[in-house]
Amino acid sequence: MEGSVFNTLLLPDLRQMLEEDDGPALKEFCEALHPGVAAEVLEELDTATAWEVLTHCGPKTQAEILGFLPLPFQVQLVQSIEGPQLTRLIEEMSPDDRVDLLERMEPEAVDALLPLLAHAERSDIRKLLSYPEDSAGSIMTTEYASLPADITVSDALQRVRKQAPSRETIYYVYVTDEDRHLRGFVSLRDIILAKPDATLAQLMETDVISVRVDDDQEHVAREIAKYDFIAIPVVDNQNRLVGIVTHDDAADVLVEEATEDQQRQGAVEPLEDSYLQTPVPTLAWKRGIWLVILLGASFLTAYVISFFVGEGDGATWMAMFLPLVLASGGNAGSQSATLIIQAIALRETALGHARHICFREVLLGTLLGGGLACLSVVIALTLVEYSWQAMVVGVTVFLVVLMGTVVGAMLPIGFKRLGVDPALMSNPLIAALVDVLGVILYYNIARITEAAVS
Amino acid sequence: MEGSVFNTLLLPDLRQMLEEDDGPALKEFCEALHPGVAAEVLEELDTATAWEVLTHCGPKTQAEILGFLPLPFQVQLVQSIEGPQLTRLIEEMSPDDRVDLLERMEPEAVDALLPLLAHAERSDIRKLLSYPEDSAGSIMTTEYASLPADITVSDALQRVRKQAPSRETIYYVYVTDEDRHLRGFVSLRDIILAKPDATLAQLMETDVISVRVDDDQEHVAREIAKYDFIAIPVVDNQNRLVGIVTHDDAADVLVEEATEDQQRQGAVEPLEDSYLQTPVPTLAWKRGIWLVILLGASFLTAYVISFFVGEGDGATWMAMFLPLVLASGGNAGSQSATLIIQAIALRETALGHARHICFREVLLGTLLGGGLACLSVVIALTLVEYSWQAMVVGVTVFLVVLMGTVVGAMLPIGFKRLGVDPALMSNPLIAALVDVLGVILYYNIARITEAAVS
Numbered sequence: 071m072e073g074s075v076f077n078t079l080l081l082p083d084l085r086q087m088l089e090e091d092d093g094p095a096l097k098e099f100c101e102a103l104h105p106g107v108a109a110e111v112l113e114e115l116d117t118a119t120a121w122e123v124l125t126h127c128g129p130k131t132q133a134e135i136l137g138f139l140p141l142p143f144q145v146q147l148v149q150s151i152e153g154p155q156l157t158r159l160i161e162e163m164s165p166d167d168r169v170d171l172l173e174r175m176e177p178e179a180v181d182a183l184l185p186l187l188a189h190a191e192r193s194d195i196r197k198l199l200s201y202p203e204d205s206a207g208s209i210m211t212t213e214y215a216s217l218p219a220d221i222t223v224s225d226a227l228q229r230v231r232k233q234a235p236s237r238e239t240i241y242y243v244y245v246t247d248e249d250r251h252l253r254g255f256v257s258l259r260d261i262i263l264a265k266p267d268a269t270l271a272q273l274m275e276t277d278v279i280s281v282r283v284d285d286d287q288e289h290v291a292r293e294i295a296k297y298d299f300i301a302i303p304v305v306d307n308q309n310r311l312v313g314i315v316t317h318d319d320a321a322d323v324l325v326e327e328a329t330e331d332q333q334r335q336g337a338v339e340p341l342e343d344s345y346l347q348t349p350v351p352t353l354a355w356k357r358g359i360w361l362v363i364l365l366g367a368s369f370l371t372a373y374v375i376s377f378f379v380g381e382g383d384g385a386t387w388m389a390m391f392l393p394l395v396l397a398s399g400g401n402a403g404s405q406s407a408t409l410i411i412q413a414i415a416l417r418e419t420a421l422g423h424a425r426h427i428c429f430r431e432v433l434l435g436t437l438l439g440g441g442l443a444c445l446s447v448v449i450a451l452t453l454v455e456y457s458w459q460a461m462v463v464g465v466t467v468f469l470v471v472l473m474g475t476v477v478g479a480m481l482p483i484g485f486k487r488l489g490v491d492p493a494l495m496s497n498p499l500i501a502a503l504v505d506v507l508g509v510i511l512y513y514n515i516a517r518i519t520e521a522a523v524s
Numbered sequence: 525m526e527g528s529v530f531n532t533l534l535l536p537d538l539r540q541m542l543e544e545d546d547g548p549a550l551k552e553f554c555e556a557l558h559p560g561v562a563a564e565v566l567e568e569l570d571t572a573t574a575w576e577v578l579t580h581c582g583p584k585t586q587a588e589i590l591g592f593l594p595l596p597f598q599v600q601l602v603q604s605i606e607g608p609q610l611t612r613l614i615e616e617m618s619p620d621d622r623v624d625l626l627e628r629m630e631p632e633a634v635d636a637l638l639p640l641l642a643h644a645e646r647s648d649i650r651k652l653l654s655y656p657e658d659s660a661g662s663i664m665t666t667e668y669a670s671l672p673a674d675i676t677v678s679d680a681l682q683r684v685r686k687q688a689p690s691r692e693t694i695y696y697v698y699v700t701d702e703d704r705h706l707r708g709f710v711s712l713r714d715i716i717l718a719k720p721d722a723t724l725a726q727l728m729e730t731d732v733i734s735v736r737v738d739d740d741q742e743h744v745a746r747e748i749a750k751y752d753f754i755a756i757p758v759v760d761n762q763n764r765l766v767g768i769v770t771h772d773d774a775a776d777v778l779v780e781e782a783t784e785d786q787q788r789q790g791a792v793e794p795l796e797d798s799y800l801q802t803p804v805p806t807l808a809w810k811r812g813i814w815l816v817i818l819l820g821a822s823f824l825t826a827y828v829i830s831f832f833v834g835e836g837d838g839a840t841w842m843a844m845f846l847p848l849v850l851a852s853g854g855n856a857g858s859q860s861a862t863l864i865i866q867a868i869a870l871r872e873t874a875l876g877h878a879r880h881i882c883f884r885e886v887l888l889g890t891l892l893g894g895g896l897a898c899l900s901v902v903i904a905l906t907l908v909e910y911s912w913q914a915m916v917v918g919v920t921v922f923l924v925v926l927m928g929t930v931v932g933a934m935l936p937i938g939f940k941r942l943g944v945d946p947a948l949m950s951n952p953l954i955a956a957l958v959d960v961l962g963v964i965l966y967y968n969i970a971r972i973t974e975a976a977v978s
Contacts, residue, residue, distance in 0.1 A: 298772035318752035328782030367956030502821030
């Protein structure tokens, strides 16, 4: 069965179960499906209703499904859960997912929650929360399988069975001494293939590739990818095993880092959440800050041109601001295109969202265009002879940024609809289109204004 | 032990072993290290020497190490191997790695090789080669573990043991009927935890999330990442199991697709190999094609401006080509920056390569700048009154493209040396810098030329 068609098929069923308050069916929904599939369907509901569904299964299943929901949704959902139910749920979550959630919650809510948790969980959380963001420690889990070196394979298998229910993976088993120093590594495959009376010491690999708890998460993810590991052990500076990072979290890191690099390349300050989950004011800030910096650079260009064309020298004053006007539109367009192309590639936006996206981008374009226009007028006044010339620059910047924002967002969606790879519609091509339209706007606005003032 | 420090430590040892022709030590080198580590060290040697090292171990280990080498290196290495040794090696490779290699070899070499292989391998290769590039079929392996539904857990464990040596993973076991239809899925964890006399039919999950053999590889990779799978089963249109895609190949696809999107965003036609492994003529082509397309768009801008400023109208003819000149430099700069930032992020270039990179980029800048300059002159001649004006545009485009290319490549390297994230040095910022310098070049070249001709 195809994963991505699940939710369109299951959502109407789920709504009906809720309407009929069909407890056993709701329990079945939570427990029979892969938690990732259940999460995908629940995401389409509001958080209160999603929690209503989850109350029909045990805290273990709740925690599993919760781990597959996007973080902003998790935070909202958790707010609608009361005392003991919340405590049980948090205790059941895997340590790495739990810490990700707690880091995003209000500090007061976390402070209120921590004392209610069991001691073991509490100290585990405190420790994981203490590692710097983007370090190996911040993405690792403490639920690894470990064994001493001197036991036999058949003993090992017995012990792995006991550890299994609470461990993130049992396919890699780490061999440690009584002080938790990492001594070796053995895969479950090796254990299963070995003679029952062999010892782990005979079986284990002793040159274990590991990472340090303060290593950068990107380094960790690349090591896992390079060696095709299912998990990599994380050690402290005395080579004591403190956790493992699993392949799935490594893949998330790789995607996250690539997404961030792409956003930086498109002059967007990296977003914490996905495009559609990021509110417009946050987007305006993450984009605006770079547009302003780049406007400063364009002002420098205008200033340099002013040396060559002479201040206010007839029609040539327009040449001064031509690069500034076109760059503003091009940058805004490349920001929109970057975010929308990513949203399409990461499958976080269905094409049905096109109208919603368009509305957001028009709003953003107006905000960003308005802000940049005011700044441009102030800048232009220092370089031109007549204030109407500065007004021409301001009005053009406003319109060009608005146009760039909307065109940059809509073209990739249009291309996707036509079945063309939206990434092919590369940013510079959008910039080129914005250039042509920008020139037409600029010169026409100047003409009309000049005629009006003279 | 840190993975990435391995090769700097091991390379001198290996060279000494080779000098002393120390057979047992070379065998130990191949067999005791993780194959990914051995590959990393061998990559530093020339292919003939690398093969000399590999002759000291068996074809199984050779195949494992080979799979961790970059594809262009694999292709070269394979060329230096003779008849039966090559056949054994190819037979031992995992089916997905093998097909990746064969797809990159000369068709004649493949045609010569195929008849020498065992029948089973040959038909497996033919089948995998027949799937379209970038499809699930092209990245899957046929070495999956599968069992019938009606056996007990203890039987299953026995059979898994037998299958293990030749299977890519045994942690996920697929349940199939006699016609290979996919009926269920059971993890090794479940098998180990279950009672020995339970049957797989009782244990297995029947709603198996799978992909189709003709699904896009990106879709496959995202499904694996979404559900945190170690592997996903691949079925044909009759739901018959034909292969599996494993998490490590999925991670490679995610990185590859993100890299390609980033290159497209930076106006570079996606490279097949890494930046340093791509020869300069290929780079010139992959970059030049987009620069020419974008030059066409800039010509359109110039044409539109010509309507407003009037043909050859004194100093204003320069405004016509101002966006074209600046965009050429900006685009070339953003291409270089994109490739170099990626090379740094993917750890494929040490900072010690800076001189080599600089040399390559100067060469590229000269090639691309020269080509674009000629085209610009031709274009400009259609819009200006005097041919010296077209020459000004051509010379400026040459210098600006050269400068953009070199600045775009060197700035990220400089930032990395200063300990700043090179991706922060976002492309538009480079474009802004190129703008200022471009303006200075443009107006000065125009002044000098005008003085010379009048």
